[in-house]
Amino acid sequence: MRLARLLPRLAAAPGRCAVCGGWPALPLCEGCEARFGSTHPRCRRCALPVPEGVSACGACVREPPPLDACFAAVEYAYPWSGLVGRFKFHGEPGWAATLARRMARAPGAAEELAHADLVLPMPLARGRLAERGFNQALLLARQLAADRTDAHLLLRLRETGSQTALDRTARQRNVEGAFGVEPLRARELRGKGVVLVDDVMTSGASLHAAARAVRQAGAVRVAAVVLARTVL
Secondary structure: HHHHHHHHOOOOOOOOOOOOOOOOOOOOOHHHHHHHOOOOOEOOOOOOOOOOOOOOOOOHOOOOOOOEEEEEEOOOOOHHHHHHHHHOOOOOHHHHHHHHHHOEEEOHHHHHHHHOEEEEEEEOOHHHHHHHOOOHHHHHHHHHHHHHOOOOOOEOOOOOOOOOOOOOHHHHHHHHOEEEEEEEHHHHOOOOOHHHHHEOOOOOEEEEEEHHHHHHHOOOOEEEEEEEEEEO
């Protein structure tokens, strides 16, 4: 398996910070994490930036999303976009621990994770999983709550293709019906609190589609924890 072949060279952490080049350091040194990881007020339902003292953005007040809460650690910008790229596209799954640590520090995320019954990684399309060799959301979820992570309960029912060039409405149509719950295990979600995990949230269309599927199976609370949130 591709991931197994990568593990030997990931056993030792890099000697230099991947951002500033400082040595010796963790993959991301404390100085860079503090400099680029400062927290800002975010909407409690969609994790977009909001003014100080505001708990929910106007869009979520007018039309509440299917997520009860959403937590993002950073904006999808330098250096996080580059680190996510290394993690996902350049065969460096060892970044999961560093990125998950930052996710857990997002205000409210640790508390949400602590109270969740189940932590479900967003499932990756079969073709992308075969190409990449691992699901980045699963690696992050295991770092966040290994004892409650379930990789087989939430399913991707069909390929959706890239969402990059699509507007918000098209993204929502693209992922409609793309996620479902394992039919023989759906009862495991009844009355449960669930946290969905992903690396990047753009429009939220995929997370919302997954949240609706989990709710239909009986989950009473559905939240999401992501590393980075794009600002549309």
